[in-house]
Amino acid sequence: MDTTTPEPQTAEQVLSGPGAPVIVFDHVSLAFDERVILKDVSFTLISGHTKIILGASGAGKSMTLKILLGLLKSDGGVVWVNGERVDQLTEAEMMAVRANVGMVFQEGALFDSLTVRENVGYRLYEETRMGLVEIDQRVKEVLGFIGLAEFIDRMPSALSGGQRRRVAIARAMASKPKILLYDEATTGLDPITATTVDDEVIKLRDLENVSSIVVTHQLRDAFYVATHTAVRDPDGSIRIVPADQHKERETEFLMLRDGLIVFEGDAEALRQSDDEYIRTFLS
Amino acid sequence: MTGILETWLKKTALEVQEYVRLCAAAFRGVVSPPFYRYDFIEQLDAIGIQSLTVVLLTGFFTGAVLALQSGLTLDQFGARPVVGRLVAASMIKELGPVLTGLMLTGRVGSGIAAELGSMVVTDQIFALRALGTDPVRKLVVPRMLAGILMAPVLTVVADFVGIVGGWMVARFQLQVTSGVYWSSILEALYMQDVWMGLLKPLVLGFVIVTVACHVGLRASGGTQGVGKATTVAVVAGSVGVIAADFFITRVLISLIY
Numbered sequence: 001m002d003t004t005t006p007e008p009q010t011a012e013q014v015l016s017g018p019g020a021p022v023i024v025f026d027h028v029s030l031a032f033d034e035r036v037i038l039k040d041v042s043f044t045l046i047s048g049h050t051k052i053i054l055g056a057s058g059a060g061k062s063m064t065l066k067i068l069l070g071l072l073k074s075d076g077g078v079v080w081v082n083g084e085r086v087d088q089l090t091e092a093e094m095m096a097v098r099a100n101v102g103m104v105f106q107e108g109a110l111f112d113s114l115t116v117r118e119n120v121g122y123r124l125y126e127e128t129r130m131g132l133v134e135i136d137q138r139v140k141e142v143l144g145f146i147g148l149a150e151f152i153d154r155m156p157s158a159l160s161g162g163q164r165r166r167v168a169i170a171r172a173m174a175s176k177p178k179i180l181l182y183d184e185a186t187t188g189l190d191p192i193t194a195t196t197v198d199d200e201v202i203k204l205r206d207l208e209n210v211s212s213i214v215v216t217h218q219l220r221d222a223f224y225v226a227t228h229t230a231v232r233d234p235d236g237s238i239r240i241v242p243a244d245q246h247k248e249r250e251t252e253f254l255m256l257r258d259g260l261i262v263f264e265g266d267a268e269a270l271r272q273s274d275d276e277y278i279r280t281f282l283s
Numbered sequence: 284m285t286g287i288l289e290t291w292l293k294k295t296a297l298e299v300q301e302y303v304r305l306c307a308a309a310f311r312g313v314v315s316p317p318f319y320r321y322d323f324i325e326q327l328d329a330i331g332i333q334s335l336t337v338v339l340l341t342g343f344f345t346g347a348v349l350a351l352q353s354g355l356t357l358d359q360f361g362a363r364p365v366v367g368r369l370v371a372a373s374m375i376k377e378l379g380p381v382l383t384g385l386m387l388t389g390r391v392g393s394g395i396a397a398e399l400g401s402m403v404v405t406d407q408i409f410a411l412r413a414l415g416t417d418p419v420r421k422l423v424v425p426r427m428l429a430g431i432l433m434a435p436v437l438t439v440v441a442d443f444v445g446i447v448g449g450w451m452v453a454r455f456q457l458q459v460t461s462g463v464y465w466s467s468i469l470e471a472l473y474m475q476d477v478w479m480g481l482l483k484p485l486v487l488g489f490v491i492v493t494v495a496c497h498v499g500l501r502a503s504g505g506t507q508g509v510g511k512a513t514t515v516a517v518v519a520g521s522v523g524v525i526a527a528d529f530f531i532t533r534v535l536i537s538l539i540y
Contacts, residue, residue: 071409095415103413109406126319127415171414 020047021080022179022211023068028077028087030063030259037063038074039259045179045213048250050205052222053215054263054281055256061215062106064256065181068213069103070094082178099127102172103181107188108164110156110171116143117152120170128175142170146200162193169200173210180204180212186221198224199240206230207238219282226251226267255281302497305423309493312417312424322425330391330426330492331433337386338437339444345378346370346445350452363457367464368471370449371442375472375480379442381528384487387434388520392495395426396516399499400509408500423496427489434488435481442480475539483531490523 023045030038037060045051053061066072067079070086079087084097110119121139124130130138143149146166156164165185172180182201186194198221204210206229216222229243253270255263255278263270263278270278353369399422402408411418446468453459495516502512 066409069413071412091412091417095417098413098415101413103410105406105410105413107405109410111407111410112405123414123416126421127317 021045022047022082023051023213024078024080025064025068026078026080028064028067028074028079030060030067030072030074036259038067038256040077041256041259041261042077043254043261043264045211046250047178047211048205048209049211050201050225050251051213052226052251052253053213053256054217054219054222054253056217056281059256060259061217061256062183065103065183065213065215068181069098069101095127099123099175100177101179101181102175102177104165104168104172104183104185106184108156108168110164110168112156114156115152116148116154116156116159116167119156119167120174122171123175138174139170142174143167145173145203146170147196160193162189162196165189165197166200169197169204173204173208176208178211180210182212182214182216184216184218185214186216186218191220194218194221195224197221198228199230201225202228202240203230203238207232222253223267226253298497298501301501302493305419305497305500306493308419309423309427309496312420313428317420319421319425322421323428326425326429327433329394330387330429331436334387334390334433334437335440337390338383338441341382341386342374342379342441342444343448345382345441346374346448347452349373349378349445350449351456354453354457364459364463365467365471366453366457366459367446367449367467370453371446371468371472372476374442374445374449376476377528377532379438379445379480380483380487381524383434383438383441383484384491384524384528385521387430387437387488388491388495388517388524391430392491392516392520393513395492395495396499396502397509397513399496400502400512403500403502404505404508418500423493423500426492426496430488430492431485432488434484434491438480438484478539479532479535482535483528486527486531487524490527491520494520494523 021044025041025043028038028041029036041060041064043051053064055061063072067074068081068086070089070091074087077087078085081097082100086094086097089097111122114122117136117139118125120142121135124135124138140149140152143152146169148163148166148170151159151163151167156167159167169185185201186197189197201212201214202225205212214222214225227243227248228240229247230238230240232238248268249266252266253263254261255270257277262275263273271282273279349370350366354363354366357363357366357369399408402422408418411421450461450464453464454461498512498516498519502508504511
């Protein structure tokens with residue numbers, strides 16, 4: 001019988017280990033005057049997993065991401081991101097937390113006066129002491145990863161909608177964050193272009209081990225991300241293939257309705273739900 | 284009626300509070316890192332160099348018309364030779380700073396409000412914060428410093444071309460000799476006037492840029508909101524320039540004269 005007790009782990013070790021929670025949203029509420037946005041919302045995101053937040057427009061999906069990133073302050077509740085209690089941090093203190101969290105905004109929110117290279121390398125150029133050669137290499141690497149290397153010197157206005165979203169993903173991932181937040185990254189795109197964006201989300205999750213929260217009301221994209229996985233072949237090429245059941249369970253759905261969570265579970269549970277609202281939403 | 288007044292007062296108080304908070308944050312950004320030097324240099328060009336044409340034209344024609352108008356009045360007292368003194372005093376103490384301020388409000392204030400407003404409504408400000416950048420340090424501080432620095436420079440340029448414009452009218456229209464025109468300027472020019480002419484634009488530059496930044500950063504409601512912010516920036520900036528000019532003049536008269 002083994003009587004040795006395991007070495008106590010530091011909080012950092014626990015948080016960097018497998019199965020550790022990287023985001024904890026605990027009884028969070030938010031209201032603007034009389035309008036309630038979030039009511040007592042709680043969920044946890046596990047390292048390397050994906051949480052897909054579904055809901056109709058105005059359900060509080062985007063606000064959830066903004067609270068996570070400290071862009072908005074909640075009225076109540078506790079929010080932990082990478083072991084930091086962000087609901088209590090000042091704007092200056094939040095900058096350190098944001099270094100490990102990337103966000104892809106609706107429409108991309110690319111800086112229209114900067115080239116693709118400058119957009120993607122923005123954080124590295126402006127907020128780190130990285131050398132210009134090193135930054136350039138990293139920018140080319142991420143643009144190569146999303147398949148837009150030849151657009152490096154274009155202005156955002158010269159890109160299509162799908163290309164802009166993919167550049168936004170490249171910008172968010174350039175500084176190698178542990179968590180990526182996608183706010184309606186495929187809204188307004190045609191299904192084929194949307195799939196190219198979904199593929200990037202899957203590749204980052206499965207090949208770069210990035211934990212992610214995907215906010216969307218596009219069911220097709222939500223299920224595609226949940227039921228597919230990225231594999232790298234021996235020759236280095238990347239393929240998107242259907243995921244096995246174990247992999248599917250790493251992606252959880254969360255449905256918001258009028259600021260309340262009405263469903264939480266995996267893709268299979270969502271498909272089999274009897275809830276009338278969910279049935280209507282899925283139909 | 285009371286309800287409307289109460290709402291208006293609350294809204295005004297909120298705007299003033301937010302403006303003061305923005306200015307305080309901007310001053311903190313001036314004295315503590317990170318500093319965005321390239322943005323500052325870019326703004327020196329955008330606010331200063333690119334405003335030269337409008338300031339040159341405004342200054343020149345203002346000086347010229349001042350000489351023309353005052354020449355007629357001075358003739359009634361047989362004082363045509365002192366037209367230079369009148370043009371210089373008016374330009375340096377009052378018209379140079381105020382007209383440069385108004386031109387900057389129209390050109391720079393509207394541009395800043397539209398640019399920052401567009402960034403707000405397209406989530407670029409959120410994106411900046413998400414990427415670890417404080418928008419006040421990145422966007423407001425370089426513009427504020429460039430405004431404070433370039434407004435006096437542009438005012439000196441406007442004063443000079445205004446006096447030259449006045450000289451051209453005095454020399455070729457009013458037949459005042461060049462020697463008389465320039466010596467009357469030097470005789471009547473006091474250091475206090477020069478200080479007033481230099482200190483005023485410092486404050487006006489600050490007012491124009493901070494008002495425009497405040498209005499731009501509080502834009503909402505899509506492209507319509509950006510348009511509204513631009514209009515508000517020009518109106519509030521222009522009124523701010525005139526009002527600030529009065530108060531600075533009052534303070535400087537009691538301090539340096």
